[in-house]
Amino acid sequence: MSEVAREEIQSLSDCELAENFVTMCVRASATESSRSLQDSGAASRQIQTRLHREAQQKISTLVARARSLAPQAFQAFINAAMARISTLVLAERMAHSSLLYRAFDALDDLFGIDYGRDRGMRIDPSQTERLYEGAGRGVQTSYESILIALADLAPRPHARMIDLGSGYGRVGLVVGLTRPDMDFIGYEYVCHRVEVSRACAERAGLTAQVKYHQQDLADPIFTIPPADIYYLFDPFTQDTYRHVFAQLKDLGRTRAVCVATKGFAQQWFAQAIDDANWEQPLVCDEGTLGIFRSIPSVSTTRGITST
């Protein structure tokens, strides 16, 4: 990147920084798509490749600048960036397009999500859970999909959402920034992913409403707490799905709960439920998100208490 471009970035105000970050993410994503188009000529691909590289370099410089901000300024920045991203994604959803699918992966660098922490991860040979070691961002829900899921879920004010197998914590970070009224809990088996998620939530100023806990959800002693929404992105082995779904079905008998399934979790949950106790699922985001709402047969006045 040229020295002039670098200086331009250094001279941006904190407000302009967020706007520029989002614009560069969109540009990098658009040039990435154009350069891989089969029917574009070699010259056009070369130009797109150069523009893509420039956008990536600018993103790195913008991230470095944002990460050097004082905590309050960083929190203002990340809130502004997420608000802008949310507007773009919701406009894209209206247009039935998915150009922004992985456009905002650079948010990981802003939050400080380091997938390298999986390196050298030692797994007890007796454990059989599905931990996706070393799989990185490819097995985290894309930021675009999380925002679309939240729009489709339309959580009530002050709703509680639980991510069952929360990975590196992306879902909670988006919920915390876009829905500060909500209460979020992420349960994750792998300790260092929980540590990273907590550090990111702290830096983004979200610790009051976004919590992450190390927990093996297959543990027979552990009981999943009540919530309005449970989110699952392909987390479990068949046995663990059976154990977790039994609890979700029980919860759904006495209260209105929503189970949001990403990927293959949708098929597993559809097979596990009795249709009489659940509404027809709403299938969204190009078929990748299934939203199942329970029809409680026993009403209860029990409220949700904070943990």
Ligand SMILES: C[S@@+](CC[C@H](N)C(=O)[O-])C[C@H]1O[C@@H](n2cnc3c(N)ncnc32)[C@H](O)[C@@H]1O
């Ligand atoms: C595909 S990732 C999804 C991460 C996150 N929910 C997202 O959508 O970005 C599934 C996560 O479930 C976790 N997991 C698998 N088995 C688990 C268990 N028994 N208890 C808790 N977490 C588990 C894995 O370690 C992995 O991080």
